[in-house]
Amino acid sequence: MTSTDRPPAGTAGKGAELSGVRPTRQRLAVADALSDADGFHSAQEIHELLGRRGESVGLATVYRTLQRLADAGEIDMMRSEDGEAIYRRCSMTHHHHLVCRSCGRTVEVEGPAVERWTTAIADEHGYAEVSHTLEIFGTCPDCR
Amino acid sequence: MTSTDRPPAGTAGKGAELSGVRPTRQRLAVADALSDADGFHSAQEIHELLGRRGESVGLATVYRTLQRLADAGEIDMMRSEDGEAIYRRCSMTHHHHLVCRSCGRTVEVEGPAVERWTTAIADEHGYAEVSHTLEIFGTCPDCR
DNA sequence: GGCAATTTGACAACGATTCTCACTCGCAGT
DNA sequence: ACTGCGAGTGAGAATCGTTGTCAAATTGCC
Numbered sequence: 001m002t003s004t005d006r007p008p009a010g011t012a013g014k015g016a017e018l019s020g021v022r023p024t025r026q027r028l029a030v031a032d033a034l035s036d037a038d039g040f041h042s043a044q045e046i047h048e049l050l051g052r053r054g055e056s057v058g059l060a061t062v063y064r065t066l067q068r069l070a071d072a073g074e075i076d077m078m079r080s081e082d083g084e085a086i087y088r089r090c091s092m093t094h095h096h097h098l099v100c101r102s103c104g105r106t107v108e109v110e111g112p113a114v115e116r117w118t119t120a121i122a123d124e125h126g127y128a129e130v131s132h133t134l135e136i137f138g139t140c141p142d143c144r
Numbered sequence: 145m146t147s148t149d150r151p152p153a154g155t156a157g158k159g160a161e162l163s164g165v166r167p168t169r170q171r172l173a174v175a176d177a178l179s180d181a182d183g184f185h186s187a188q189e190i191h192e193l194l195g196r197r198g199e200s201v202g203l204a205t206v207y208r209t210l211q212r213l214a215d216a217g218e219i220d221m222m223r224s225e226d227g228e229a230i231y232r233r234c235s236m237t238h239h240h241h242l243v244c245r246s247c248g249r250t251v252e253v254e255g256p257a258v259e260r261w262t263t264a265i266a267d268e269h270g271y272a273e274v275s276h277t278l279e280i281f282g283t284c285p286d287c288r
Numbered sequence: 289g290g291c292a293a294t295t296t297g298a299c300a301a302c303g304a305t306t307c308t309c310a311c312t313c314g315c316a317g318t
Numbered sequence: 319a320c321t322g323c324g325a326g327t328g329a330g331a332a333t334c335g336t337t338g339t340c341a342a343a344t345t346g347c348c
Binding site for chain 2: 079081083084085098100101107109111113114117118121122125126127128129130131132133134135136137138139140141144
């Protein structure tokens with residue numbers, strides 16, 4: 001469940017998207033760390049990075065912040081092959097992976113055609129809020 | 145008592161992939177369960193299914209068997225949105241699933257265009273023996 | 289039949305993520 | 319600036335999926 005319901009916070013009538021979200025030191029630090037380090041990073045990596053920077057932030061807070069950012073669509077979340085959640089600063093295009101069965105070498109590929117197709121198919125069946133996962137497996141040239 | 149007995153040294157050198165693999169009841173049961181239930185299933189689901197069937201198999205064994213099968217390329221493994229490992233029997237008709245996030249209602253869809261696209265992309269990067277997984281998620285009309 | 293390597297299974301160990309809860313801090317009103 | 323309250327935080331417990339351990343059971347092959 002991705003419930004986003006929050007208690008009747010009477011505070012209404014202020015910032016649009018940021019209703020009830022406080023820009024605390026920790027949140028800024030997490031968002032910042034993720035911006036500085038590009039590419040995908042796990043919550044634990046971010047936590048460690050913050051520690052090295054001296055900006056100590058609790059692990060639980062890092063998890064919460066990362067999740068909130070992902071929910072808000074400000075960052076992308078996907079899962080590594082180990083099943084760990086990894087995040088990256090948003091903006092880059094949505095893409096898929098072409099993975100080698102033997103060595104694991106991965107190539108990121110884009111497919112506007114696929115994006116269009118999935119949306120069309122879902123639409124055709126009346127499904128809304130579409131998302132999808134696509135992974136391609138094969139044996140890379142070096143492993144042939 | 146070491147070099148006296150020598151296991152089937154070059155016994156009918158054909159069973160390449162199955163070197164040292166015994167077709168035990170448990171392994172057959174797991175492979176069977178996965179074949180019967182199509183679609184993706186987690187190790188725990190398979191374990192539970194086997195339990196219901198009366199074919200009791202240890203959880204650890206299910207994990208090991210599934211992993212071995214995946215390594216051998218006999219089944220596909222990917223990760224659910226929760227990060228859990230899910231497997232499916234390989235070699236079934238090429239179709240994908242359009243799943244409803246709320247009620248789970250699933251529609252099987254085919255996409256020759258996607259098949260062609262994935263093959264083309266893989267080819268372009270020199271990858272051979274291509275296979276892929278694609279799942280589409282959305283909210284079905286009844287759940288809107 | 290009988291032996292040794294492979295497998296199995298119950299359970300401990302693990303690592304990632306979430307939950308709990310007492311304590312702190314930012315924000316708005318006074 | 320002072321204060322109250324709820325959002326936010328953090329340390330550690332609790333979950334949960336998955337892997338490691340090891341004695342006992344099973345299987346293949348002589």
